[in-house]
Amino acid sequence: MCQQGPFDVRRDEPFADDAAIAAMVVEFEACRWPFVHWTHRCHLAAAAWYLARFPFETALAKVRDGIQRYNHACGTGDGYSETITQLYVKLLQARLARAAGEPLVSIVDELARTHPMAWVRELYSPERLASRAAIDGWAEPDRRPLPPEIAGT
16 A cells, blocks of 8 residues: 555655656556655656557556556545546657657656646636546546647547
């Protein structure tokens, strides 16, 4: 089970290299990754790792199932959003298509910097994100259209 304390503050630490991402994925899948380190960057890294190895739908399913299983193991089972997950997996897929052999760690660092969680609020209102439709399935943005590079995915 993941390690979580009542006063833990999330610590966003960059990965040293792609091997560090792979090691995190192993711990994430086993629900042993420390919750204090389960940050936006780790979500991106896990999704990038799966997308680099599996077709889109398989990678999305692995991300979805992994996050839900991990959240449940950590006692935060209600924190999952299908819309947010799909949004970032689509963004990662588009970025990986242009990667030209770049290490995953570079792509993850870039997207963690350029597309933080605040980016979601540029596209979606709080009401849309809190809707059952957005939590359980894909919901189209209601503030701004999707960026062209991910609109067709």
